[in-house]
Amino acid sequence: MSAPHASQALARFTVLDLTRVRAGPTAVRQLADWGANVVKIEAPTDLPDDEQLGGARHGPDFQNLHRNKRAITLNMKDEAGRQAFYRMVEKADVVVENFRPDVKTRLGIDYETLRKINPRLVYASISGFGQDGPYAKRPGFDQIAQGMGGLMSITGAPGEGPMRVGIPIADLTAGLFCAMGILTALLERDASGEGQWVQTSLLQAQIFMLDFQGARWLMQGDVPKQAGNNHPTMIPTGVFRTSDGYINIAATGQVIWERLAHALGRSDLLEKSEYLSPKVRSVNRDALNAEIETVTRTRSTADWVEALNKAGVPCGPIYSIDQMFDDPQVKHLDLVQTVPNTGERKVRLVKQPFSLSRTPSSFVAPPPDVGEHTDELLREFGFRSEEHTSELQSPDHLV
Numbered sequence: 001m002s003a004p005h006a007s008q009a010l011a012r013f014t015v016l017d018l019t020r021v022r023a024g025p026t027a028v029r030q031l032a033d034w035g036a037n038v039v040k041i042e043a044p045t046d047l048p049d050d051e052q053l054g055g056a057r058h059g060p061d062f063q064n065l066h067r068n069k070r071a072i073t074l075n076m077k078d079e080a081g082r083q084a085f086y087r088m089v090e091k092a093d094v095v096v097e098n099f100r101p102d103v104k105t106r107l108g109i110d111y112e113t114l115r116k117i118n119p120r121l122v123y124a125s126i127s128g129f130g131q132d133g134p135y136a137k138r139p140g141f142d143q144i145a146q147g148m149g150g151l152m153s154i155t156g157a158p159g160e161g162p163m164r165v166g167i168p169i170a171d172l173t174a175g176l177f178c179a180m181g182i183l184t185a186l187l188e189r190d191a192s193g194e195g196q197w198v199q200t201s202l203l204q205a206q207i208f209m210l211d212f213q214g215a216r217w218l219m220q221g222d223v224p225k226q227a228g229n230n231h232p233t234m235i236p237t238g239v240f241r242t243s244d245g246y247i248n249i250a251a252t253g254q255v256i257w258e259r260l261a262h263a264l265g266r267s268d269l270l271e272k273s274e275y276l277s278p279k280v281r282s283v284n285r286d287a288l289n290a291e292i293e294t295v296t297r298t299r300s301t302a303d304w305v306e307a308l309n310k311a312g313v314p315c316g317p318i319y320s321i322d323q324m325f326d327d328p329q330v331k332h333l334d335l336v337q338t339v340p341n342t343g344e345r346k347v348r349l350v351k352q353p354f355s356l357s358r359t360p361s362s363f364v365a366p367p368p369d370v371g372e373h374t375d376e377l378l379r380e381f382g383f384r385s386e387e388h389t390s391e392l393q394s395p396d397h398l399v
Contacts (some may be wrong), residue, residue: 003380006036006068009359013186015094016041016085017069018109022142022168023126023202024098025065026175031094031182031267032068033361035353039377040071041085042370057369066367067339072330072378073371076107085109087382089117094182098126101136111197114386122185124198132201142200149206155215157228174205224310235281236260239318240296247301248364249292250314254278263311339363 005011014037017028021220032038045138049295056062067252089095095114097104104110125131128140143164145169146152151170156163157383181198183256189195207214212231216222231237234252251260254277269275274284278286281288296304301317317323324330338364339347352361 003037003070004068004364005035005037005361006033006364007356007359007361009356010034010036013037013274014091014094015039015096017089018095018099019126020098020393022065022171024078024096025177026130026172027124027126027178027182028069028096029065029067029143030176030179030352035359035361036094038069039071039088039373040066040368041076042071042073043075044370046072048121057367058345060143063347063367064337067347067349067363067367068365070373070377071371072274072367072374076109079297082108083377084383086114086117086381087116089121091381092118092121093186094124096124096126096178096182099127099141099174101127101131102216111159115195115197115242119194121195122198123195124182124185125200126179127201129203135203136361142171142202144158144204145206149203149306150210150214151206154210154224154226154232156226158226160226163226168210168224170202170206173209174200177208179204201331207366229287233280233282235285236292238289240289242299242301242304244294244300246318247296247304248316248318249296249328254316256313259311260292260308263308266291266295316389330387337363339366341366 007250010031013031013032015028016036017025017040019025021027028038028040058237060275074085095109099107111125114121114123128133128137128145129138140324146164146169149161149170152162152164155165156256175346177200178198181200185196201346213224216224231250231252234250237252237259238248238249239246240249249260251257261267269288273280273287275281278297299307305315305317319327335353336348336352339349341347347366349363351363
């Protein structure tokens with residue numbers, strides 16, 4: 001069996017995936033979904049489902065992270081398994097790992113070791129806090145990075161204490177930035193002929209994601225605070241009650257603020273001194289929001305969405321997850337696809353959020369079981385049948 005390619009965009013690249021948990025698998029998923037030949041390398045494991053890498057293997061979390069990959073088991077603590085990995089590295093384009101910095105050196109799979117085997121190799125590392133420095137050996141976790149990266153200090157309602165974001169945003173963005181780094185290094189390799197070491201961390205990714213909130217401190221010395229559902233600088237922008245729920249309204253800038261006031265039937269608000277300019281609207285934000293909400297509560301969310309969009313005021317309903325997937329625009333975007341599966345399980349997952357006109361991405365293979373493609377992959381990497389020995393796959397743990 002040849003490698004299933006989810007797209008032709010990255011079909012010429014072979015990726016060895018040593019990653020676990022979420023940030024690393026997220027990076028590799030980007031490559032797999034765009035057609036790279038991804039080989040997921042694991043140790044045979046007897047861990048219970050709740051300790052499996054990425055959650056129960058047949059649960060939604062693991063299935064979402066590991067589609068479009070094939071799997072092999074290697075005992076990397078054993079010399080035979082390590083030498084087999086080195087032979088695979090000779091033919092690979094990319095290795096991705098998210099071990100603690102000291103672990104990969106101890107195992108002999110660090111960048112300096114592998115670049116001697118394959119100078120064209122792009123080696124990518126994701127860690128909690130960086131490959132060196134005072135926190136390098138600390139274990140990384142998404143919520144820890146959210147807190148240390150400043151995000152939790154600006155999330156949630158004022159006075160209610162720090163609040164985590166409802167998704168593992170540090171893990172996910174670190175994975176996406178890692179994938180971007182890998183693609184950048186592969187592009188550069190076309191010119192130089194040499195690979196290089198791509199590094200990122202949960203902490204770096206989270207700090208970068210602060211964006212303008214971080215720039216407010218760096219440029220103006222302004223320490224952003226929690227603003228709840230209100231936008232910290234563009235007022236009125238926030239959540240407002242309707243007769244049957246809530247609506248988001250984003251009246252950014254003077255022109256849109258005027259459109260909103262007219263659409264609400266409250267043109268008188270434009271004449272009030274406390275709302276005349278963005279600066280005074282910011283000072284009087286709570287009073288202005290209360291005035292707006294006395295009007296929005298008189299009609300349904302659907303009514304307001306229609307009326308405000310006609311008036312050119314950005315707005316939208318606030319969906320639960322099931323409501324979101326039922327939205328006509330979401331359906332039109334065709335974001336959900338069923339993963340091919342020979343079993344009875346129905347695996348439906350969200351596709352890539354961007355498209356390419358000539359080399360689209362698709363789901364071509366379900367997430368693999370442990371070592372499902374070991375013999376097949378060993379043959380593809382040039383191992384003779386007599387070399388498919390149990391030494392390569394003994395049940396020692398990888399780390």
